[in-house]
Amino acid sequence: MNPVNFTQAHLGMLLWAVLIAASFFAAAQVNQAIDPVLLTALRLLFSALLFAPLLWLKGSSAMSLAGLRAHAVLGLLLALYFGSLFEALRYTSAVTTGTLFTLVPLLTLVFEGWLLPGDRQPRRWPAMLVAGAGALLLILKGGAPGQWPSLYAVGVYGLGCLAMAAYSPLSQRLKANSLQGCSPAAMTFWNMLFGALFLFAASLASGGWRSATLLGSQDLLWLLYLALFATLATFWLLHRAIGVIATSTVISYIYLSTLLLTLFHWLWLGQTPRTAEVLGAVLVVLGMVGLVQSSRAKAATA
Secondary structure, eight states, X not given: OOSSOHHHHHHHHHHHHHHHHHHHXXXXXXXXXXXXXXXXXXXXXXXXXXXXXXXXXXXXXXXXHHHHHHHHHHHHHHHHHHHHHHHHTTTSOHHHHHHHHTTHHHHHHHHHHHHSOOTTGXXXXXXXXXXXXXXXXXXXXXXXXXXXXXXXXXXXXXXXHHHHHHHHHHHHHHHTTTTTTOOHHHHHHHHHXXXXXXXXXHHHXXXXXXXXXXXXXXXXXXXXXIIIIIIIHHHHHHHHHBTTBOHHHHHHHHHHHHXXXXXXXXXXXXXOOOHHHHHHHHHHHHXXXXXXXXXXXXXXXX
């Protein structure tokens, strides 16, 4: 039984959207010359280690072999997503990856229908499409016309988006089987630990680990901030909401983060809103309202 109710889960995901939006500014403070795969591995590892004492005190550190296999699969999905993102950014722009990411909630809805079939799913498609279209308008504001993205980058990041789309529905599916009774804290700890291990392995294989010598004290402080607020807190809130809110709606809160970033540029940086951006913001709000109204998970899985 999930310890939070429907309203608490949505409020938690609202906080999730705020933390995700703020993480982009914090991540920009870290030395960009350091291998991004290594940085992400450190973020995940720091986040897992921050949870370790809590799990130890609660006596929930033990895990069965089947449970470890399940967490390894989920950790691998995280590693595939982050690894594909950094590989794609070597060949294309952040605008392209941001545009592709708008497909993740839609793909999550597809995986949800496969892994968690239910009669509520068709009700979410219209709202999902509206919110996705709005986010697309917000992201494409920085796109340069006439420039086609690298097919290699699109293919690589496309696989990563599939991995991220499968993460939430598969988490919910495994919670009903090998991870039954696993708390949000334990899910966050083990998934991040395995994700960190896979990313460390990728960094070793690519030679990116050598850039660790560039890490300064300020970089470590920002990494700890990101580990605590942008990684640990957000993944805990994610797993806290899964099972109370439909998984496709949970991941759709990324659209709200996109809207918050746009509002920041309008209100604090003094950028003049464009017509497409205003329309996109309206569509995101309307789509999210529709998703909230139709996002109650089935009582049997809550």
